[in-house]
Amino acid sequence: MAHQWRGVIREYAERLPVTEATTVITLGEGGTPLVHAQKLSELTGSQVYLKVEGMNPTGSFKDRGMTMAMTAAVEAGAKAVVCASTGNTSASAAAYATAAGLKCAVLVPEGKISMGKLSQAIAHGATLLQVDGNFDNCLDIARKLGDSYPVFLVNSVNPARIQGQKTGAFEVVDALGDAPDIHVLPVGNAGNISAYWKGYKEYSAPYESATAGTLAAVSTKTPAMWGFQAAGAAPFVAGHPITEPDTIATAIRIGNPASWDTAIAARDESGGLIEAVTDEEILDAHRWLSSKEGVFVEPGSAAGVAGLIKKHAAGEVPTGKTIVITVTGHGLKDPQWALRTADGSEVQPVKVPNDVVTVATELGLDAR
Ligand SMILES: *Cc1c(COP(=O)(O)O)cnc(C)c1O
Numbered sequence: 001m002a003h004q005w006r007g008v009i010r011e012y013a014e015r016l017p018v019t020e021a022t023t024v025i026t027l028g029e030g031g032t033p034l035v036h037a038q039k040l041s042e043l044t045g046s047q048v049y050l051k052v053e054g055m056n057p058t059g060s061f062k063d064r065g066m067t068m069a070m071t072a073a074v075e076a077g078a079k080a081v082v083c084a085s086t087g088n089t090s091a092s093a094a095a096y097a098t099a100a101g102l103k104c105a106v107l108v109p110e111g112k113i114s115m116g117k118l119s120q121a122i123a124h125g126a127t128l129l130q131v132d133g134n135f136d137n138c139l140d141i142a143r144k145l146g147d148s149y150p151v152f153l154v155n156s157v158n159p160a161r162i163q164g165q166k167t168g169a170f171e172v173v174d175a176l177g178d179a180p181d182i183h184v185l186p187v188g189n190a191g192n193i194s195a196y197w198k199g200y201k202e203y204s205a206p207y208e209s210a211t212a213g214t215l216a217a218v219s220t221k222t223p224a225m226w227g228f229q230a231a232g233a234a235p236f237v238a239g240h241p242i243t244e245p246d247t248i249a250t251a252i253r254i255g256n257p258a259s260w261d262t263a264i265a266a267r268d269e270s271g272g273l274i275e276a277v278t279d280e281e282i283l284d285a286h287r288w289l290s291s292k293e294g295v296f297v298e299p300g301s302a303a304g305v306a307g308l309i310k311k312h313a314a315g316e317v318p319t320g321k322t323i324v325i326t327v328t329g330h331g332l333k334d335p336q337w338a339l340r341t342a343d344g345s346e347v348q349p350v351k352v353p354n355d356v357v358t359v360a361t362e363l364g365l366d367a368r
Pocket residue numbers: 060061062088089156186187188189190191192193251252298300301328329330
């Protein structure tokens with residue numbers, strides 16, 4: 001019988017802080033495709049794969065953490081959850097809160113959220129407040145609400161989120177048979193790079209299972225973690241928080257990452273790096289993915305690909321390796337970027353009359 005994917009908690013229950021008795025809040029997240037990127041592989045001379053996280057229920061990797069956070073909220077007896085968001089966390093929190101029967105409040109920075117993400121939070125019935133401030137200000141308020149009011153915080157400062165997100169690394173190893181040599185991803189609040197590193201470390205070590213005794217290590221190695229930030233929002237590159245982060249890649253428009261220490265540890269323990277790419281490089285990579293690989297992502301998601309292309313151009317990508325890039329969110333979240341050409345002009349559809357000969361001429365076709 002065909003196996004129905006049960007969501008990351010049930011698939012990886014053995015390695016998550018849950019029991020058989022836990023009431024799991026899931027929308028079937030995880031189990032996302034690992035797509036061989038043919039053109040990036042040709043470019044670099046390594047085998048490059050894309051972990052396509054836009055295929056999650058709400059269109060981003062945030063669902064992996066949200067299933068855990070919402071499950072923890074229900075376990076704690078919460079009646080309402082709150083989060084700060086650049087967009088995708090709010091979309092995910094709103095959907096999972098609905099599944100859990102909880103109220104959801106989301107704080108978003110004024111004017112910097114894509115329509116797709118806003119509409120998701122609204123559609124799922126969240127109370128959405130636009131704060132006159134940036135993401136970092138929103139997170140500050142959300143944390144204080146969680147501390148002093150009867151609401152449960154579901155941002156990635158909640159350790160349950162990181163636990164859920166580490167399953168991305170498990171899936172990569174399970175698909176490839178071992179860890180890749182390099183894992184590339186965008187860095188914003190830095191929860192995801194921390195979570196992947198946690199997942200890779202856990203899979204490379206023997207494991208004391210609660211039910212099955214000692215399990216052998218699943219992978220023989222861990223990858224170098226390569227994180228990329230947007231140049232206008234690159235606190236790890238600067239070495240200090242940025243007060244006015246600015247980039248078109250709204251998902252990573254964060255100046256004061258909450259998971260600062262764990263991201264630095266991921267970079268250093270793995271022998272990796274965190275560098276910056278410009279908005280133009282991000283948009284070029286966004287276009288590369290859609291036009292050469294057939295994978296449509298939102299701009300922030302393309303930062304890892306932009307980074308790999310940049311490092312390759314600098315002669316700093318080894319050949320003959322296995323490289324995985326997490327592309328974090330779906331292109332339909334923020335579709336207007338596809339309608340902009342490399343020179344910045346708007347793409348307009350060609351208008352034709354209702355006539356086959358004109359249409360054929362316009363397509364450059366000669367009659368058989
Ligand atoms: C949240 C998000 C990021 C950044 O992830 P962090 O864990 O905050 O570093 C990148 N891309 C997309 C699409 C996101 O939603």
